[in-house]
Amino acid sequence: MKIGQATIKDIAIELNVSASTVSRALKNYPGISDETKRKVKEVAEKLHYRPNAIALSLRKSRSFTIGVIIPEVVHFFFSTVISGIEGVAFSRGYNVILTQTNEKLAREISSIETMLDNQIDGILVSFSKETTDFEHFSKLINQGYPIVFFDRVPEIPNAISVMVDDYKGAYTATNHLITQGFRNIVHLAGPKNLKISQERIRGYQDALIENGMKIDPDYIVECSIGTDSESQKITSKILKSLPVRPDAFFASNDMAAVGAMLACKAEGLRIPEEVGIVGFSNWQFCTMIDPSLSSVSQPGSKMGAKATDMLLDMIEKKLDPNTITGPVVLETELLIRKSSVRL
Amino acid sequence: MKIGQATIKDIAIELNVSASTVSRALKNYPGISDETKRKVKEVAEKLHYRPNAIALSLRKSRSFTIGVIIPEVVHFFFSTVISGIEGVAFSRGYNVILTQTNEKLAREISSIETMLDNQIDGILVSFSKETTDFEHFSKLINQGYPIVFFDRVPEIPNAISVMVDDYKGAYTATNHLITQGFRNIVHLAGPKNLKISQERIRGYQDALIENGMKIDPDYIVECSIGTDSESQKITSKILKSLPVRPDAFFASNDMAAVGAMLACKAEGLRIPEEVGIVGFSNWQFCTMIDPSLSSVSQPGSKMGAKATDMLLDMIEKKLDPNTITGPVVLETELLIRKSSVRL
DNA sequence: AACGAAACCGCAAACGATTGCATTGAAAAA
DNA sequence: TTTTTCAATGCAATCGTTTGCGGTTTCGTT
Numbered sequence: 001m002k003i004g005q006a007t008i009k010d011i012a013i014e015l016n017v018s019a020s021t022v023s024r025a026l027k028n029y030p031g032i033s034d035e036t037k038r039k040v041k042e043v044a045e046k047l048h049y050r051p052n053a054i055a056l057s058l059r060k061s062r063s064f065t066i067g068v069i070i071p072e073v074v075h076f077f078f079s080t081v082i083s084g085i086e087g088v089a090f091s092r093g094y095n096v097i098l099t100q101t102n103e104k105l106a107r108e109i110s111s112i113e114t115m116l117d118n119q120i121d122g123i124l125v126s127f128s129k130e131t132t133d134f135e136h137f138s139k140l141i142n143q144g145y146p147i148v149f150f151d152r153v154p155e156i157p158n159a160i161s162v163m164v165d166d167y168k169g170a171y172t173a174t175n176h177l178i179t180q181g182f183r184n185i186v187h188l189a190g191p192k193n194l195k196i197s198q199e200r201i202r203g204y205q206d207a208l209i210e211n212g213m214k215i216d217p218d219y220i221v222e223c224s225i226g227t228d229s230e231s232q233k234i235t236s237k238i239l240k241s242l243p244v245r246p247d248a249f250f251a252s253n254d255m256a257a258v259g260a261m262l263a264c265k266a267e268g269l270r271i272p273e274e275v276g277i278v279g280f281s282n283w284q285f286c287t288m289i290d291p292s293l294s295s296v297s298q299p300g301s302k303m304g305a306k307a308t309d310m311l312l313d314m315i316e317k318k319l320d321p322n323t324i325t326g327p328v329v330l331e332t333e334l335l336i337r338k339s340s341v342r343l
Numbered sequence: 344m345k346i347g348q349a350t351i352k353d354i355a356i357e358l359n360v361s362a363s364t365v366s367r368a369l370k371n372y373p374g375i376s377d378e379t380k381r382k383v384k385e386v387a388e389k390l391h392y393r394p395n396a397i398a399l400s401l402r403k404s405r406s407f408t409i410g411v412i413i414p415e416v417v418h419f420f421f422s423t424v425i426s427g428i429e430g431v432a433f434s435r436g437y438n439v440i441l442t443q444t445n446e447k448l449a450r451e452i453s454s455i456e457t458m459l460d461n462q463i464d465g466i467l468v469s470f471s472k473e474t475t476d477f478e479h480f481s482k483l484i485n486q487g488y489p490i491v492f493f494d495r496v497p498e499i500p501n502a503i504s505v506m507v508d509d510y511k512g513a514y515t516a517t518n519h520l521i522t523q524g525f526r527n528i529v530h531l532a533g534p535k536n537l538k539i540s541q542e543r544i545r546g547y548q549d550a551l552i553e554n555g556m557k558i559d560p561d562y563i564v565e566c567s568i569g570t571d572s573e574s575q576k577i578t579s580k581i582l583k584s585l586p587v588r589p590d591a592f593f594a595s596n597d598m599a600a601v602g603a604m605l606a607c608k609a610e611g612l613r614i615p616e617e618v619g620i621v622g623f624s625n626w627q628f629c630t631m632i633d634p635s636l637s638s639v640s641q642p643g644s645k646m647g648a649k650a651t652d653m654l655l656d657m658i659e660k661k662l663d664p665n666t667i668t669g670p671v672v673l674e675t676e677l678l679i680r681k682s683s684v685r686l
Numbered sequence: 687a688a689c690g691a692a693a694c695c696g697c698a699a700a701c702g703a704t705t706g707c708a709t710t711g712a713a714a715a716a
Numbered sequence: 717t718t719t720t721t722c723a724a725t726g727c728a729a730t731c732g733t734t735t736g737c738g739g740t741t742t743c744g745t746t
Contacts, residue, residue, distance in 0.1 A: 005459070007732055018696045023734060031694060053460040054406065055732035057397045058701045065440070065461075073426045076417070083416045086443055090450075095457065097408070098441045100429050107433075114438065116348070117396040118408075228631060258631045265633075285628030288571060288601045290608070350702055361726045366704060374724060398702035401731045 006047035014043050026051075057119050065095040066311060067115040067123045069108060071152075073100045076254075076283045077300045078126070081150065084304025085124060092312050094121070105130040112136060122146035122311045124304075127154065129191050129224075146314040146321075150307040152194055153327055160314070161327040162307040166196045169296040169332035170203025173278045174250050176294070176334060178211045180342055182248035182276045186238060187220045188231055188260060190252040200252050200280065218242060223256045231259030232266075239267055247275055248340075254279035254286060254295055261293070261339065276340040291338035299330050306330065349390035357386050400462050408438040409654060410458040410466045412451060414495075416443045419597075419626045420643045421469070424493065427647025428467060435655050437464070448473040455479060465489035465654045467647075470497065472534050472567075489657040489664075493650040495537055496670055503657070504670040505650040509539045512639040512675035513546025516621045517593050519637070519677060521554045523685055525591035525619045529581060530563045531574055531603060533595040543595050543623065561585060566599045574602030575609075582610055590618055591683075597622035597629060597638055604636070604682065619683040634681035642673050649673065 008026075012019045017036065025032045025040035043049075057063040068085055070078050082098070089096045097120065099111040108128050115123060125137070125147060134154045140147055141158050153161035177185050187204045190197035205215050221238060223231045231251065239245060249264075251257035257279030264275045271277060271291055279286065282297035306328060313319035351369075355362045360379065368375045368383035386392075400406040411428055413421050425441070432439045440463065442454040451471050458466060468480070468490060477497045483490055484501050496504035520528050530547045533540035548558050564581060566574045574594065582588060592607075594600035600622030607618045614620060614634055622629065625640035649671060656662035 008734095009732075019733075020697080020735075021695055023732095024695090027734090029735095033694060036694080050456065050460050052401075052462070052732050053457075054397060054400045054462045055701090056734085058395075058401050058703095058731090059733050059735095061701075063397065073429065074419070074422045076419075079417045079422045082441070083443065086416065086441065090442065095440050095461065096442070097438050098425075098429065099433065099439070100426065113393065114396075117393050118438065119395070119397045255627075262631070283628075284598075285626075285631055288605070288628055288632055290633045351704095352702075362703075363705075363727080364725055367725090370704090372705095376724060379724080395702050398731090399704085401701090401733095402703055402705095404731075 006049045011043050015039055063119040063121055065097055065120055067097045067120045069111050069125045070100050071103050071128050077281050080300030081304035084301035085308045088305045088308040101128045103128045109136050121315045124307055125149050126152045146311055148307045148311040150303055160321055160324055162303055163327050164298045164330045164332050166199035167203040170200035171207045172334045173296050174204045174207035177248045177276050180276055184244050184246045185248040186246040188251040188256045189220055189222050191224050226253050226255055228255045228259035231256035232263045235260040235263035249277045251279050254281045254283040257293055272339055272342045278340050282335055294337045294340040295335055297333045297335050303330055349392045354386050358382055406462040406464055408440055408463055410440045410463045412454050412468045413443050414446050414471050420624050423643030424647035427644035428651045431648045431651040444471045446471045452479050464658045467650055468492050469495045489654055491650045491654040493646055503664055503667055505646055506670050507641045507673045507675050509542035510546040513543035514550045515677045516639050517547045517550035520591045520619050523619055527587050527589045528591040529589040531594040531599045532563055532565050534567050569596055569598055571598045571602035574599035575606045578603040578606035592620045594622050597624045597626040600636055615682055615685045621683050625678055637680045637683040638678055640676045640678050646673055
C-alpha cells in the first residue's frame with residue numbers, strides 16, 4: 001500500500017483498464033458499461049480513493065477556493081463576517097484562504113499576489129486603512145476577476161460591494177439621542193478617509209439639522225485608532241475643553257463608546273441621567289457593561305454570507321457583474337439599552 | 344496578450360529556448376549561461392511572470408498551505424489564536440485555510456478530508472466539543488502527517504500539542520480569591536469532557552485543599568454552552584439553592600463570569616464587597632465592565648504562533664515529532680482587577 | 687456472410703512546472 | 717587533426733486528472 005492517497009491510476013491498474021475509463025466511470029459518463037462503473041466504484045471505495053484537488057485545479061484552472069482579505073481578525077465585527085463567509089463557502093463546496101493585512105497596504109498587495117498565484121477563484125476584500133489608491137483592485141476588476149468588497153468599499157467603477165447602511169444607522173442613533181432630550185451631542189468619528197466614517201458623520205449631521213440643531217465641527221472628533229483607551233483620553237479632554245459640556249456621545253464604534261463611558265464615569269457624570277451614549281457595531285460586551293450600551297447593530301454574519309453568495313455566483317457565472325448597479329446595502333438596527341434612555 | 348498569467352512556456356517561446364532552460368535560469372541553476380539567465384529574467388519581468396503555485400503543488404506534493412480547524416471564529420480567544428497563526432504562516436511563506444466546525448464532529452471530519460484532498464502540508468486543530476473519538480486524528484498522526492493541536496488537545500499517543508497551563512491558572516485564580524477572604528467559592532466549569540475544563544477544575548480543587556478547605560461537588564457547576572445568559576440563569580438559581588450562599592465565583596470563561604456578575608447584581612449583591620468574581624481568558628471587555636473583571640489571561644496569539652512554528656518545523660523536517668515528549672505549555676497570567684479585590 | 691452502427695474503451699495531449707538524462711557544440715588537450 | 721572535456725541547452729517523463737478523437741468489439745440487420 002502506497003503512502004498517501006490512491007490515485008486514478010491505482011484503480012486503473014487494479015482493474016486493468018485505462019485511467020480515462022476510471023475517470024469517466026467515476027463521473028458516470030455515458031459510454032461506460034454499468035458493469036465497469038460498478039467495479040471501478042467498488043475499487044475506488046476499497047482504496048479510499050479521493051480525487052486530488054490540486055490536479056483538478058491545474059486542469060480546470062479552478063481551485064474551489066476563495067480568498068478573504070481583512071484588516072484584523074481580532075475584531076468582533078470582522079470575526080462575525082468571517083463566520084458568515086466560512087458558512088456559505090463551506091456549504092457551497094469552497095475553501096477559504098484567510099489573510100489579515102493589519103491595516104498595511106503592502107500586505108494587502110502581497111496577499112493578492114499570492115492568492116492569484118494559487119488560482120484562487122475569487123476574492124473578498126475589506127481594505128486597509130492605509131489604502132487610498134485602488135489600482136491593485138481595479139486592475140483585477142477590469143480583467144474580469146471576481147472580487148466583492150464588503151464593509152469598507154472603494155469608490156471605483158464596476159466594483160461589486162456589500163455594505164451596511166451606515167448613514168441611516170448613524171442618523172437613527174443620533175435622532176434617538178435627540179429624542180431623549182440630549183442637546184450637545186459629540187460624534188466620535190472613525191478614520192475620515194474611510195467611506196463608512198464619512199457616512200456615519202453625514203447621518204449624524206443630518207439628524208441634527210432635521211431637528212433644527214446646528215452642526216459644530218468641534219463636536220466631531222476623530223478617533224483614528226479605535227481603541228477604548230484612545231477615546232477615553234480624547235473624551236476626558238473634550239469634557240473640559242469644549243465651551244458647552246457635551247451631554248451625549250455617539251461613537252462610530254463600540255470601543256470608542258466604552259472609552260467615552262469610562263471617561264464620563266471618571267468625571268463623576270452619571271449615565272444616562274447626565275450623559276447619553278450610543279455605540280456602533282453591537283459588540284458582545286454591550287449587554288455586559290453597566291449601564292448596558294445602546295448600539296447600532298451591523299449584520300456582520302449576514303454581510304459575510306451575502307458577499308460570499310454574490311462572489312460565488314459571479315464565479316459560477318450565475319451572476320453578471322454588469323447587471324449590478326450599486327452596492328448592496330444591508331439594514332442596521334438600533335438596539336436601545338440603558339446608556340441612552342433617560343425618559 | 345493572453346488572459347491570465349504568463350507561463351514559463353511563454354517566456355520560452357519569446358526567447359526561442361526550452362521550458363527547462365527558463366525554469367533553470369529563473370532558479371539560478373548552474374549550467375545556464377549568465378547571458379541566458381539575464382535575458383530570461385528580463386522577459387519574465389516584462390511579462391509579469393509569476394510561477395503557478397498549483398502546478399508546483401502538484402509536482403512537489405506540497406502546497407505551502409496549512410489548514411486551521413477551529414470550533415468558532417466568533418470567539419475572542421480563538422480570534423487571537425488565528426491572528427497568531429496567520430502572522431507566522433505569512434512570514435514563513437504559507438497560506439492559511441480556515442474552517443470552523445461550529446462544535447460539530449461531522450464538520451470536523453469533512454474539513455479534514457477536503458484539506459487532505461487539497462494537499463495541505465499540515466493541520467492545526469482545536470477540536471469540537473462533540474469530539475470524543477480521535478480516530479480521525481490518530482490515523483493521520485500514524486501516517487506521519489503533520490498535525491499540531493492547540494488549546495483543546497487530545498490524549499492520544501504521539502500527538503503534538505500546545506496548551507496553556509490551565510491547572511496553574513485556575514489554581515492561582517482560586518488561591519487569589521481565598522487570599523481575599525472569600526470562603527464559599529463556586530466554580531462555573533466548562534464542558535467536562537474537555538481536558539481544559541478538567542484541568543481548571545483540578546486547579547480549583549487543589550487550591551481549596553491546600554488552603555485547608557473542603558471540596559463540595561455542589562459548588563462545581565457545569566456551564567456547557569458558555570454564554571453569559573446561560574451562566575446568569577445558573578448563577579441566580581445557585582444563589583438561592585445552595586445551603587450556604589456562595590461569596591465568590593471562579594468561572595472557566597469570561598462570558599460565564601459576566602453572567603454570574605449580572606446575576607449577583609440582580610440579587611442586589613455588591614461586587615467585590617459581598618461577592619468576588621474571577622474569569623478566564625481575559626477578553627477585551629474585562630476592563631470595560633464595572634467593576635472591571637479579574638481574569639486569567641491566555642496568551643492566544645502566542646499560542647497560535649508557537650503551534651504554527653512547530654507545525655512548519657515539522658513540515659520542513661526541522662523538527663522530529665519523536666523528539667517531543669509532552670505538550671508545550673504556555674504560562675497564564677492572573678490579571679487582578681476590581682471584581683475580586685476587597686482588601 | 688457482410689455491413690453498419692452502437693457501445694465501450696484506450697491513446698495521448700493538456701494544465702504548468704521540475705529534473706534526470708541525453709545532446710550539442712566548441713574549446714582544450716593530445 | 718583527432719580526441720577529450722565540459723559548459724550550455726533540450727528532451728521527455730512526471731505529478732493526477734480530464735477529454736477529444738479514434739479504435740475495437742459486439743450485435744443486429746439484411
